[in-house]
Amino acid sequence: MLKQLYIKDFTLIDTLDMRFFPGFSVITGETGAGKSIILGAINLLLGQRADMKLIKTGCSRCVIEAHFDLSRYDMEAFFTENDIDYDADDCILRRELTSAGKSRAFINDTPVPLTTMRRLGEQLIDIHSQHQNLLLSDEDFQLNVVDVIAQDKDALDDYRREFAGYIAAVKEADRVRREIEDGMRNEDFIRFQYNELCDAQLEPDIQEALEQESETLNHVEEIKTALFAADSILAGGDGEGVVERLKEVARTLGGIGGICPDIKDAAERLDSCYIELKDIADEVSGNAESISFDPQRLEVINSKLDRIYSLQQKHHVSTVDELLKIRRHHGELLENIDNSDAHLKELEAEKQRIFKLCEEKAARMSGLRRKAAGVIEGEMQKRLVALGMPNVRFSVTLEHKDLAADGADRVVFMFSANKNMPLQPVSEVASGGEIARVMLSLKAMISGAVKLPTIIFDEIDTGVSGKAAERMAMIMQEMALKDRQVISITHLPQIAARGTTHYKVYKIDTSGGTESRMDVLSPDDRVREIAQMLSGSDVSEAAVSNAKELLGMI
Incomplete structure (x- = not known):
């Protein structure tokens, strides 16, 4: 769980030192206020490549540091493997960029390669941004969802080892065949x-x-x-x-x-x-x-x-x-x-032997995936109906394909939001709001199978409003109840009102230029912020009353 985020001299941020809390938190602010800057800083801690232009103008370096509580997530093995001191209560990730073009990464004050920081970051935070909705058209993403629910990692690893052996056998047979052909010519x-x-x-x-x-x-x-x-x-x-x-x-x-x-x-x-x-x-x-x-x-x-x-x-x-x-x-x-004929026969026989083993292991995975597909269909149906789509149908289609590194299955998510409309690939027929609800449902379902400490949703509510937005907020609240920290960056008051902690990002003009800042809102400030989200810059009494009602204050 993310406990604290410190940012110094990063783009428009002079100094930001913010504490975060368990449960469901929300971040609001006008477009361009700096929410994406904060996400960009967190992405650097997750191993993203750095652009030195991100250093604040006039500064020689910037620092991003985050503190995590890992006490409930059993991650000591990663630190032992990489010879890094382990402190479950306070794990520190730090990234430093200099104007000279140097980038350094640290975990618990130990210098580490960026790849190591990326591997740890993938186990700490999942950031879902709007562009990730495009993953619904990605076959690998859809297959990965099925594998997560199937919990078939051991079977998949076993298959991949065998498949790697098959690929090696194919290459060896091809190499020997080429050598024999070249040899016969010479x-x-x-x-x-x-x-x-x-x-x-x-x-x-x-x-x-x-x-x-x-x-x-x-x-x-x-x-x-x-x-x-x-x-x-x-x-x-x-x-x-x-x-x-x-x-x-x-x-x-x-x-x-x-x-x-x-x-x-x-x-x-x-x-x-x-x-x-x-x-x-x-x-x-x-x-x-x-x-x-x-x-x-x-x-x-x-x-x-x-x-x-x-x-x-x-x-x-x-x-x-x-x-x-x-x-x-x-x-x-x-x-x-x-002995070319005999040798090639031996290599071909070995190749076929491994191929049959691969087919057997792929068939086992296909069985696990078919069972998981049924679970996914039931879960998604239930969640999407709760999100205001009463006539929705969601189906997971498994098609056979030639053996590949991920098995012999091609997965397609099929979707229909209306009666009498045929099921079609979700990426081809779902609207923006429908895709947002599908992705949130998938994330909520996956989060139950993957023990990930922190999930950040960056405006996943795009294209959603009214009751659907409120139901999306309830799903995020539910996710946050299971030893998980959920943070939502949102423009919707229905979602903002559901957070147990409310942060606001805003810009101010100083003598040194424009700065982005972030504050934790008090109860009174929350009322005004949500009222402003409801009515715009001119906050009316009716908006204040509506805000208090959303917050459960009346």
Whole structure:
């Protein structure tokens, strides 16, 4: 539920800090007074994209902030999922725009992407504006109404997962079929390239190993010279090598270890060094004896490297791993070509299997929707009759369609307001006032199935007057009794008089220019406002008396 709305430097609003209350509230004001500005500010909090022109002239930024009470709506999971602090009693949404073109969104002082704010906003407030009446011609909207009443979310999610699998299977079958067709056209060339890559006997890391061996063979004399020099120094002759001399030092110090404990550790370390150096000397000596120049081996290596370099240049790659990847791909293409009929049959069989599952799950949803359609027809009939349409008929038609992401049903709302008139699509035959009453009835019905904290109706009463307006107000009152806050922006006194809280939006001229303001009306101010709505700018005694009667004060 919306508890408080704060707006600073937004279009014609300097500062607005307004508290809101549970139940049914109304907002009135002359056309152009600024009601749409306030709605525009709320829409920004619901994640709507911002226009920097909305910042009040002469100001560097604007701020819109709203406080919500979520204590009765079990929404903690959303905050946990998005790593946002949760305060059920005071959830704060804030939007800041700067003249430099920056837009920032916050939930409980945590910066969030606009998409996150939009997702939360959709769970907090539903704003029904006049243009939403056009939704009655939208098949998706009508189907969504049926799904809400059917409460088929689990079945729909289950179907959509299966349908996504079917679409993936269709794409995979099409991809493989295209690859096979392309492959058949180029089979000889692909097979030649595949065989060429196989004949090269490529393995991972082979290029690095061959290049290292080639480098070694090309510098054999240099390597042998260095190894023999090192061997001479390490082993030497007649005990003059470093190894033998180190051994002698270790033996000498070891001899005095018993009488000089301080040197014992050094002697042991020298002994370890001797063992390690002896191993190194043996390794150097062995390498010096074994390494030799092999021109035939060098020729084989260079031939293999030349082949690798040639293949890399031919396929526009730089590593053996990439060549191996190409070889695998060509092998898969050839396997698909060789086994194309069997492979395609498998893919088609899998596609058909998933399609049948989709049909079964779609049929289940259709059954749920048909039951919901009957409920909707009964509810709408009852509500529309109460709104002054005694001869109304409302029908929900479900037509079969090809499987789609939302199932196999096309929904059409059929409507007739008069006797002996055939049912036709509601968007084609209903007048403006009738559409307003249909939409209010749908919203009231849906609100019973969806736990939405706040609903704002922006002049939903357009084209309605008299008793119908009073009955519309009663429906909004009824909606507000079910742990829900309903706010109606209206020009009709019959609706304004039904609100438990009455706000007025108006303009004033100040030294800084024209400003829009909003006040909560006292009982006396309400009487005058409703009397003015009844009679115009010249408020008569009769209008005041009528206003008091509407307010139940006499």
